[in-house]
Amino acid sequence: MKRILILAAALLGTLPLGAIAQESGTPVHAPGNPILADGDYYSTDPAPFVWHDKLWILAGRDEAPADVNDFVMNEWQLLATDDPASGEWTHYPNVARPHDVFKWAETGRAYAGQIVPGRDGRLYLYAPVMEADSDAKDRFAIGVAVADSPTGPWVDAHPSGPIISQRVPKPNDIQNIDPTVLIDDDGRIYLYWGTFGQLRGVELEADMITPKGPIVTVNSLTGFFEAPWLIKRGDTYYMLYAGNNAGPDSPCTPAVYHACIGYGTASSPLGPWTYRGTVLKPVSSTTSHSGAAEFKGQWWIAYHTADAQGGGHFRRSVAVDKLAFDDSVSPPAIDLVTPTRRPGPPQQPTRNIAGSATVATSNQPIPVQYWIKSLNDGITKAAPLPPDMWGSWTPNNPEMQVLEYRWDHPVTINGTRIWFWNDQPAGSGVGVAPPAYWQLFYRDAGEWKPILTPDDYGTDTGRFVDVDFPPVTTRCLRAALVASSANGTNAALAVQEWEVLAPEAALPVPPPTDPVASCD
Secondary structure (H helix, E strand, O other), X not given: XXXXXXXXXXXXXXXXXXXXXHHOOEEEEOOOOOOOOOOOOOOEEEEEEEEOOEEEEEEEOOOOOOOOOOOOOOOEEEEEEOOHHHOEEXXXXXXXXXXXXXXXXXXXXXXXXEEEEOOOOOEEEEEEEEEOOOOOOOOEEEEEEEEOOOOOOOEEOOOOOOOEOOOOOOOOOOOOOOOEEEEOOOOOEEEEEOOOOOEEEEEEOOOOOOEEEEEEEEOOOOOEEEEEEEEEEOOEEEEEEEEOOOOXXXXXXXXXXXXXXXXXXXXXXOOOOEEEEEEEOOOOOOOOOEEEEEEOOEEEEEEEEOOOOOOEOOEOEEEEEEEOEEOOOOOOXXXXXXXXXXXXXXXXXXXXXXXXXXXXXXXXXXXXXXXXXXXXXXXXXXXXXXXXXXXXXXXXXXXXXXXXXXXXXXXXXXXXXXXXXXXXXXXXXXXXXXXOEEEEXXXXXXXXXXXXXXXXXXXXXXXXXXXXXXXXXXXXXXXXXXXXXXXOEEOEOEEEEEEEEEEEEEOOOOOOOOOOOOOO
């Protein structure tokens, strides 16, 4: 009856629209991460805040169809809880859309925003949207909206246009997204934003809208890529951010498409900033975006992954874990976060034993656009990104590449399945092409012995190529891939997944924790 009366009041115009959203929240039980896991709603770019004794998370909504590699984001949504550890949340979908709030904005592009409780009792939404009418080289801009409730209705606080763009304040030639705002203990307000390695900061006037003073450029945070998040704990300011300084010895990630969450500290809100390390290692989505907030004496970090049902790099979902500090050092350090997951379904027996092997390749260090761990992670995609596969592209590709699995004990195998990827046809000498031919070799009595002949191995792409052979027992298996070539040059090679099959199915075994000795 209460819901009926509320809806009737709304139709008569006697109830603010925000009250409808408050009543329309859907209870969600999340026994682990991600919070929304069934694939009905994807949630991304989390921005936590505390309001009326609840922890709220503002999130965008990924709406890209499966295997469409594009950010399709038309609305913001909210998650709220009295106790993050309980797993009990309320989901409020579609609390705002960019073009509904900001009349100067294009439809869609509901990128990473942040809601900040103001000292005047209202809430302020800092939102990156795209200007509909601008001569700027990049039309992304940051607007500010206000509301009396997290669920709205949200009203443009600066209807004349964005507070940050490539037009205001000048000079500004970066892409203006990912705003983060902190109200300091003395009431002064600070805004940071930026992406593609460019980080800017500025103080705002007491109206929480107008930039005040010079813009600060930050160049001292190692690997900064995007997604800054500003917090203060005690007398120390912390800047969390999505970092990417890719390479085999990177403290962040070996693959250029992935990101970690790094952080730096400062003794004043506008720096200077000192890099301190990694908060969160790369997750299952290529992008990483975090926010942190203290709630009832405990700090929490929100981030997104690709772990929901049907999830992917453009279908991400919000996760939450505890954030801990080490006060034995000065300034206090942030402990590395160990992501938690929902209980998964029981593992099923499988013939594929590739996941219990360690991987070696002939092209180490692997080019930073690829990721060696993808070779035996059990995941294939119809439209993969480069880190979803092993690859070998360089400006000067060799004639052959070798993939090698090493087990810490002898295994008996009698089949393999391999999924090649290509962007050029067979016989090409450029780009990534199917192999001209390939063959398996197994280690036996100190020698590499062939399995079948190259004529027995297919080279189709976009699906698994299956090969059966008489059982062999070995600790090491090699796939020698001979590149396509033309006009004196060799194409590169790429493999999404390489499975190795035992005669009988068994429960999967994880890879050894210590490096497996070389096979030679």
